Amino acid sequence: MPIDCRHIRNFSIIAHIDHGKSTLADRLLEHTGTVEKRQLKEQMLDDMELERQRGITIKARAVRMEYRHEGELYELNLIDTPGHVDFHYEVSRSLACCEGAVLLVDAFQGVEAQTMANAYAAINTDLTIVPVINKIDLTYARVDEVLVEMEQSLGIEPDDVIKASAKAGIGIDTLLAAIVERIPPPQGDPNATLRAMVFDSHYDSYRGAITYIRILDGTVRKGQKIRFLRTGVSHEVIELGQFVPQRRGCEELVAGQVGYLVCNIKDVKQVHIGDTVTIPGDQGAAALPGYKPPQRMVYCGLYPSEGENFEELRDALEKLAINDPSFEYAPESSEALGFGFRCGFLGLLHMEIIQQRLEKESDLDLVQTAPNVTYQILTTAGETLEITNPQDVPESGEIEEFRQPIVRTNFIVPAEYIGPVMQLCTDRRATYLKTEYLSPTRAVLSFDLPLAEVIYDLHDKLKSVTKGYGTMDYEMLGYFPADLVRLDILVGGKKVDALSIICDRRDADRRGRAIVKKLRGEIDRHMFEVALQAAIGTRIIARETISALRKNVTAKCYGGDISRKKKLWAKQKEGKKRMKSIGSVDIPQKAFMAVLDTGTDRQ
């Protein structure tokens, strides 16, 4: 007998990073008997190797649970979401499949930037919020203050807040009851025409694409034909089911349920996140609004350190992109680095993760160029160019307007750090908007800032000026004109295209000096003197010199020394292999990140 909508609850767990979402999911799995206690691992849903290594959630995960409340059996579909700002779009996607959200706030940390960002996302999606203060077991828990913060920042009624500890298992049953009682059941008619939303997918080497869906209307059965509206292609449903948390097949999924489809689709590119699934033919349902595609915030060049591995790199990127549609890549070439790819990411963490996976899964040695944001240039010819690579900036004479992305940024900081954070932002040419108090001791500061400033090092700097207590969140505002220039770096008199950056004209001197100084530390001495210069156009604005190697000769090379010395020399050779030669200068791979050094003497 198909399940009645009234016995289904769909909800996401949302919170700032590390507030305990995945741990709470563990407890829910345990208390509902979905997973036996002895099989339960900590943060069980973080099953990707990288997630376990880093102790964070990267990909949202859905699980079906059963829960008996006041004699009735309920199906609870939980989606655990990532807290890191880079993966915010995973949260929004998850929210669109739910009627409610469990909002966690750490009893010691209190309301932080992603608490607010994610809570607002849920409120905007019209979800019912079940607020929870987590980690009440902590000695330093400050439950009462956090209640005030929640009320002040999000208008949450203190009486509605459930006090829990995901780690110690406190308040879990109260929470389960609240989920059933407070979150409305999904709407939807199991007998209407099939209409389902694709909210995720992944690639399984045996089954092909696994499509994650939320059924809004109708019923989908095994063996049935379905159609994806975007591609228009019809497929037979070979398998369908739910996650418990591993895949478990069933005969049908009805309106209100969350589950997966396997349709013998070999190419994941055919499955579009946000697409609508319905029946074939012209009787099908209309398309759902779908999702805004994720926005790439940063770009960098990835090059094989051995030029001949270009094809291998392409294959590896393609394989990764299959499971991560938020990542994008396109071939490009550089005089210095040869053939490679310009890749777009959601943020620096995302970039780091992709690079790590590439190196691990494909055993490729990569050269990465420093990340940059996308710029827009309005040319004198009236054309608008999207610039993802500083190399593509035209001659200054052709530029009518140079625009950079600006983000609205909220900082949540203890009141005593307001001054330093103000300073940090003013140094970065921020426009101050406002300060609001969450409580007498905590404030929200809002600024409009160039995205470039935000992603490079603002987060680290914020952590250091607030002793780790400050958090930040940003959203894209749009492109605005600015006085930008391309800063080129010359090594031994030759311009190294992969080292160029775009920066504010007023920062150019400082950045130029910092970069050549940093490069001086990265490039080994050569048999000749090497000049390092920073230039805008033909004007040199900074210079450093690496003096020539004076002496490098092994003193003793007798019978017993030769084997040992040879190993040292061979090591040098290995090191040299991993360098890029520009003219006759060997540049180590990590030097290409040197341009990130913004100079500490920021005044």
Add this chain to the structure above:
Amino acid sequence: MEPALAASGGMDAESEAGIERTQAWRAEVSVRRYGTGNPEPGWASRPELLAYSDFMPGSPRHAYVHVPFCRHRCGYCDFTLVAGRDDLIDRYFEAVARELERVRQPLETDTLYLGGGTPSHLGPDGLRRLFGLLSTKLGRAADAEVTVEANPLDVTAEFVAAATECGVTRVSLGGQSLDAATLRALDRDHVPAHVRAAVARLLDAGLVVNLDLMTAAPGQALAAVEADLAAAVALGVQHVSVYCLTWEQGTAFETARRRGDLRPVDETLEGAMFELAIDRLEAAGYEHYEVSNFGRPGYRCRHNEAYWDCRPWEAFGPGAARFDGRTRITNHRSATTWITKMLAGEDATGDIDEMTAEQAARERLVVGLRRRAGIDRAVFLAASGYEFNQLVGSTVAGWAAAGLATDDGVTVRLTRAGLLVSDSLWADVLTT
């Protein structure tokens, strides 16, 4: 006919003309052995026809013995040795005797070298005992060179008498400096007067003397090096080795450097010291024949030249390396482990460096180019089976263009500038 390698020694071979003659002779021998019978076209590119051990066949004619005992460990030293463990000396002799069993047929050696550690630390009786052991398996050619390393403090009249009695022809003296401050900086246990006395005693006994000098000691100035060089020349030693201090991992010096308690000499000054040594010693009549080695005509160290010719040699003792033309086998580098394993009849091998014909040829290039005579293409071809240009032709052309090497089409030599930075060149010569 066995090519008498000893012919490459002696007065004659030490002069430039002598070297050329020797090289021409060697090339001719090889052509005779491999070329005349059936000169296959392209034979040089078929190295399997010409393993080095074929070219230098027969048993090794050179032997090294490592004596791992010192009175105290100098702060910069990372050699295989134990300090203050004279209680191990008896077991060491036993272990050497065991290792000598490896040699089935007694060898006739052209050179025999006792290094360390400090062989002289064994004292006159210990030295006699060691030579006694060695004589069972290591015979000597009539004009054999027999070197013993000694510390100035050990060079007593009794020691010199024992050395002469044992047939020692050459003593390499670890003097390091004739300046009291430098000796202190180097953590040595002797003073300049000990060095002078030792040299005089050895020369009086008719022994050939090499004096080790060290440069780039912490705090050492160029003038101090200049004074050391002049003093060495004045002492009348036939051979001088000049070593730039190396900061080795795990030494007390290196630890102190990391902590900031010791500061290495600036690299530019280090280079200037090295060049000064070359200038002064050449002006005084010493030939600079390898990176660190200077000898009066006829007084090069034939034993070390055997290493750089890549001839096979035998070796005994902890950390000692032996070579058969292709494979270098190094004994365990810990003196105590080596002794224990040898006595227990276990394998005491530390490291095996097994080379292909090409790898051996490339290694020959490196050790050869560290010699001032450089590499003669014909000799190289005959000895290694590889065409010089085929292996490193374009690399060397690059060096020549950069002023790091000279090449007259026959011989390739590093210039002084090239020699100074030669370690940076080898990455392009060696294959892994």
